[in-house]
Amino acid sequence: MINTNSLENTDKFFWHRYDSIYTQELSNLENVKKIVEFGIFKGDSVRWLNREYPEAKIFGADILPVQSEWTINDAISYYQLDQDKVSDIQNFLNITGNEIDLIIEDGSHFPKHQKNCLVEGMNYLKSNGIYILEDIHTSHPQHDYYTKDGKNYISPLHLLLFIEHHRSIGVEIHEDKIKELTKNSLFNFNEIINLINTIKDIKIYRRSTLPLKCYNCNSSDYNYHILKCKCGADVYAEADSMTAVLTKR
Ligand SMILES: C[S@@+](CC[C@H](N)C(=O)[O-])C[C@H]1O[C@@H](n2cnc3c(N)ncnc32)[C@H](O)[C@@H]1O
Structure with missing residues (x-):
């Protein structure tokens, strides 16, 4: 059983509350030999x-270049x-090689x-490996990371919702539908086909409870009438704390 106690310094734990998702989703991974994480920050x-x-x-x-607080040992490379x-991502994945058990983005x-x-990354994951795309809420139509680049375009969140929806209603995905998704889109036709073919399972989680403490001021003293921290930070925004967990076919 995965233990997430030592994650308490990261926003994975105190803000997004993804720890229970990690515990649940990673319990199926066995004999893990290779892990990739994009985004190190303090190295926690x-x-x-x-x-x-x-x-x-x-x-x-x-x-960032290697930081003094990052752990250095034989198992970890930065x-x-x-x-x-x-091209940077491709060069990196050429070094990691394929058969990756777990990618956390x-x-x-x-x-x-x-x-x-x-x-x-999906091309380098092994069969039944897991890809965790954290903070996919930045593609939510109400998030400013999404709106700054345009309007109503197909982002990773949109594409995963599309695939999951079609599978759940049992409707086959036809070529014309894929062509439609390449208009006003981050994805081209082949990228969409490849993701449809390689992703076996899609789960999208959203935090439905309050963060343990505020990312902005570290306080847990909230105004519960307006669901904001007393510093003004929104602790219950619509476009917040969504993560996608994908399993490779
Ligand atoms: C949320 S933090 C990572 C937190 C870390 N995974 C954890 O849970 O402790 C995001 C990281 O992404 C890095 N980052 C920001 N822009 C980037 C980019 N364009 N390419 C690669 N890394 C980037 C930042 O330097 C930062 O360290």
Whole structure:
């Protein structure tokens, strides 16, 4: 059983409350040998992965160079890359190699960067491996990361909702529908086909409770009438704390 106690310093735990999702979703992974995480920040998540999967090789990627607080040992390697550059991601994944058991994408959270990592990363995941796309709420129509790049375009969230919806209602996805999704879209036709073919299972979670403490001021002293922290931060926004968990076919 995965232990998420040591994640308490990360927003995975105190803000998004993804810890229970991790516990549940990662319980099916066995014999984990290779893990990739995009987005290191202070290194807490990489340290947690290293503790939980001591036999696994962990590849962390960030736009930052190696920071003094990041744990250095034989199991962990760090790469500097920009998620905006597909070639950077491809070079990184050429180094990690395929047969990755788990990819956690927790980088910039810009929809275009999420798309770049998703499209490239799925090719390197092993069968039944798990891809966690954290903070996919940045593609929610009400989120400013989404609206800053346009309106009503197909983002990773839109595409995953489309695939999940068609599968749930038992309707086959035809070529004309895919062509429609390439208009005003982050994805081209082949990228959509490849994702439809490689993703076996899609779960999208959304935090429905309050964060444990405020990301802005660290307080847990909320105004419950307006569901805001006393510092003014919204603790119950519509476009917040959504994460997608994908299993590879
Ligand atoms: C949310 S933090 C990662 C937190 C970490 N995964 C954890 O749970 O402890 C996001 C990280 O993404 C990195 N980042 C921001 N823009 C990036 C980009 N364009 N390419 C790669 N990394 C980026 C930031 O430097 C930051 O370290």
